[in-house]
Amino acid sequence: MNRHRPTRYFARSQVTLVRAVWMVVAAILAAMTVFPLFWMVSIAFKTSSEAFSPNLVPAAPTWENFSYVLTGVPFLRYMFNSLFVSATVTIVALFFHSMAGYALARLRFPGREMIFLAIFSTLLVSLPVIIVPLFIIVKAMGMLNSYAGLIVPAIFNAFGIFLLRQYYLSLPREIEEAAVIDGAGYWRIYWSVILPLSRPILSALTILFFLANWNAFLWPLTIVSDPDLWVVQVGIANFKGQYSASWNYIMAASAIVAVPMLVLFVIFQRQIMDSIKTSGLK
Numbered sequence: 001m002n003r004h005r006p007t008r009y010f011a012r013s014q015v016t017l018v019r020a021v022w023m024v025v026a027a028i029l030a031a032m033t034v035f036p037l038f039w040m041v042s043i044a045f046k047t048s049s050e051a052f053s054p055n056l057v058p059a060a061p062t063w064e065n066f067s068y069v070l071t072g073v074p075f076l077r078y079m080f081n082s083l084f085v086s087a088t089v090t091i092v093a094l095f096f097h098s099m100a101g102y103a104l105a106r107l108r109f110p111g112r113e114m115i116f117l118a119i120f121s122t123l124l125v126s127l128p129v130i131i132v133p134l135f136i137i138v139k140a141m142g143m144l145n146s147y148a149g150l151i152v153p154a155i156f157n158a159f160g161i162f163l164l165r166q167y168y169l170s171l172p173r174e175i176e177e178a179a180v181i182d183g184a185g186y187w188r189i190y191w192s193v194i195l196p197l198s199r200p201i202l203s204a205l206t207i208l209f210f211l212a213n214w215n216a217f218l219w220p221l222t223i224v225s226d227p228d229l230w231v232v233q234v235g236i237a238n239f240k241g242q243y244s245a246s247w248n249y250i251m252a253a254s255a256i257v258a259v260p261m262l263v264l265f266v267i268f269q270r271q272i273m274d275s276i277k278t279s280g281l282k
Contacts, residue, residue, distance in 0.1 A: 037258075043251040065252035069239075075253060077228065078235035083260070085147065085220075085231060086213040089154045093209055094202055097157065101164025102190050106176065116165065122158045127218060135222055149223045150231070154213055160205050167201045168194065203268045211261060232257050 045061040069075050104116050127134075134153055143149035171194070179189045195202075217233040224230060230238070236253050 040251045040258075041255055043248055044255045046248050048246055048248050065248045066256065069249055069253045069256065073235070073239060074227070075232075075235060075256070078230050078232045079257070079260075081150075081229060082214055082231040082233075082257075085150045085154075085216075086210045088147075088151050089213045090206055090209040092151075093155045093157055093160060094205060096155065097160040097205075098164055098195065098198060098202065099190065100161045102168055102194055104161070105165045105168035107186070119158050119161055123162070131218065131222060138223060143223075145224055145226045145229060147229070150220055150229070153219065154216070157209070160209065163205065164198070164201065167198065171197060207264060207268055210264060214257075214261065 044065055045063075047060075047062060047064075100119075104112060104119075138144060138149050138153060143152065175193055175197075176189055179193050184192065215233060216231065217237065220231045220234050221237070224234070232253075236250065236257070239250060239253055
């Protein structure tokens with residue numbers, strides 16, 4: 001028995017060493033993630049003369065930057081535009097994407113796999129590649145400088161359809177078969193059975209869709225020239241051009257924009273963790 005003790009002690013030391021290394025790596029990555037946020041917040045509380053000082057902690061924190069951003073420019077209007085566009089796109093996209101994902105996962109019809117491959121292939125095409133023809137189409141439809149021009153092109157997202165299809169393929173068919181025996185049709189099965197089971201994955205997609213549209217910049221910049229329809233990212237870009245040296249105002253605006261995302265994540269963090277465990281996103 002004594003001959004095995006050094007071996008066991010050595011094995012435990014190796015495990016402890018590996019854990020310590022991973023903890024150090026995790027701490028470094030966490031510091032790299034948190035530092036830019038801390039730097040942004042620290043500058044947001046500095047005066048213009050202190051903005052480029054090496055001290056991260058401001059000597060005398062001030063709320064003047066936030067007050068100016070909220071009252072000196074129509075920033076609340078920009079936030080309303082972003083909130084309205086992001087919420088509308090998220091709700092409409094989840095509704096249509098869930099129906100498309102259910103049809104591609106459960107219904108059998110000719111060309112189903114080809115349709116799915118065609119939708120999935122659009123993930124290889126980025127927005128800058130199609131922005132010119134998309135702009136021409138939107139202009140021909142009379143949707144320039146309108147909420148429709150901001151919302152309609154952003155609804156389609158192949159990633160959401162793909163993710164929901166893969167999630168629905170993992171659901172047991174016995175649940176649907178029991179609903180069919182009870183006399184339920186496709187719509188009743190989708191609405192009363194599939195959607196309640198989709199809450200974890202829909203919560204995760206809510207965060208992803210809302211965040212993507214909240215941070216959208218290129219398409220709103222291209223499609224809208226009316227300042228009353230600017231979203232927050234376009235507003236911050238214009239704010240930067242107008243006050244190129246006032247980084248304290250820019251960081252204050254960025255901090256305000258980050259707050260809704262933090263609140264949304266806190267609300268849906270449990271559903272996001274459940275979706276990661278149940279949908280295979282590891």
